[in-house]
Amino acid sequence: xxxxxxxxxxxxxxxxxxxxxxxxxxxxxxxxxxxxxxxxxxxxxxxxxxxxxxxxxxxxxxxxxxxxxxxxxxxxxxxxxxxxxxxxxxxxxxxxxxxxxxxxxxxxxxxxxxxxxxxxxxxxxxxxxxxxxxxxxxxxxxxxxxxxxxxxxxxxxxxxxxxxxxxxxxxxxxxxxxxxxxxxxxxxxxxxxxxxxxxxxxxxxxxxxxxxxxxxx
Amino acid sequence: xxxxxxxxxxxxxxxxxxxxxxxxxxxxxxxxxxxxxxxxxxxxxxxxxxxxxxxxxxxxxxxxxxxxxxxxxxxxxxxxxxxxxxxxxxxxxxxxxxxxxxxxxx
Numbered sequence: 001x002x003x004x005x006x007x008x009x010x011x012x013x014x015x016x017x018x019x020x021x022x023x024x025x026x027x028x029x030x031x032x033x034x035x036x037x038x039x040x041x042x043x044x045x046x047x048x049x050x051x052x053x054x055x056x057x058x059x060x061x062x063x064x065x066x067x068x069x070x071x072x073x074x075x076x077x078x079x080x081x082x083x084x085x086x087x088x089x090x091x092x093x094x095x096x097x098x099x100x101x102x103x104x105x106x107x108x109x110x111x112x113x114x115x116x117x118x119x120x121x122x123x124x125x126x127x128x129x130x131x132x133x134x135x136x137x138x139x140x141x142x143x144x145x146x147x148x149x150x151x152x153x154x155x156x157x158x159x160x161x162x163x164x165x166x167x168x169x170x171x172x173x174x175x176x177x178x179x180x181x182x183x184x185x186x187x188x189x190x191x192x193x194x195x196x197x198x199x200x201x202x203x204x205x206x207x208x209x210x211x212x213x214x215x216x217x
Numbered sequence: 218x219x220x221x222x223x224x225x226x227x228x229x230x231x232x233x234x235x236x237x238x239x240x241x242x243x244x245x246x247x248x249x250x251x252x253x254x255x256x257x258x259x260x261x262x263x264x265x266x267x268x269x270x271x272x273x274x275x276x277x278x279x280x281x282x283x284x285x286x287x288x289x290x291x292x293x294x295x296x297x298x299x300x301x302x303x304x305x306x307x308x309x310x311x312x313x314x315x316x317x318x319x320x321x322x323x
Contacts, residue, residue, distance in 0.1 A: 023229070
């Protein structure tokens with residue numbers, strides 16, 4: 001799981017070793033034992049399953065398979081593996097928490113990214129929300145239309161299917177007023193019958209109305 | 218046989234170290250070292266600490282008092298400043314040593 005660079009530049013703190021104090025260095029450090037205090041590295045820190053660290057940590061990358069209690073500031077990556085347990089705050093551009101890991105604390109992935117996200121998100125959301133309502137009532141009827149076809153599948157086979165698209169754009173105003181279909185359905189069927197294109201749509205609503213009536217009582 | 222811990226060349230530790238395994242120091246340790254096994258200070262190593270171990274092998278620089286249950290050896294490239302208390306003490310030709318020696322036998 002943990003890839004160690006097999007160089008001479010690698011220090012391993014063994015299982016039985018206990019260090020209380022500050023550890024600094026410019027090489028990878030692997031901890032199988034126990035370290036209490038602080039750790040400052042320009043390279044990577046590996047806390048193996050048997051490792052227990054109670055320290056504030058300042059490193060490039062940190063991989064936690066053991067236990068870490070303390071705050072971590074990493075210049076690149078913090079990874080808590082499935083066996084890892086950590087309590088403390090994390091400050092790093094990349095944070096990975098594997099399924100099974102245990103963690104409690106706050107995570108800070110950089111101020112720049114956080115500031116940009118909240119500002120950008122609300123704007124696009126509010127704009128599209130405002131535009132459609134006043135200028136385009138049409139989208140509203142569009143939604144009910146797709147709903148009706150499923151209600152009137154028997155009507156589909158009729159040739160009127162092709163005619164629908166042409167009629168819809170022409171008569172958006174009509175359907176808009178009628179969208180409360182519950183009121184107008186009774187009127188629609190008579191009107192729709194004369195024209196071939198309309199019948200499919202009224203057929204749908206009429207069916208739905210019948211269903212509604214029994215439900216209400 | 219317990220493992221071996223190597224403190225690399227660029228590592229600096231300030232504080233206490235305890236353990237039950239061999240400790241090889243290529244970097245710097247300041248503070249206190251208590252081991253049940255052996256301490257080896259390599260030529261690149263610098264230890265400024267009081268040391269309690271079984272055996273000490275000084276090939277680098279050690280400042281502090283040593284109490285060993287078995288043997289202390291200062292190699293020809295080694296520098297040691299401090300008191301030594303151990304049943305067996307070896308100082309190689311060329312080694313630098315300043316301090317007192319106590320070989321009191323148990």
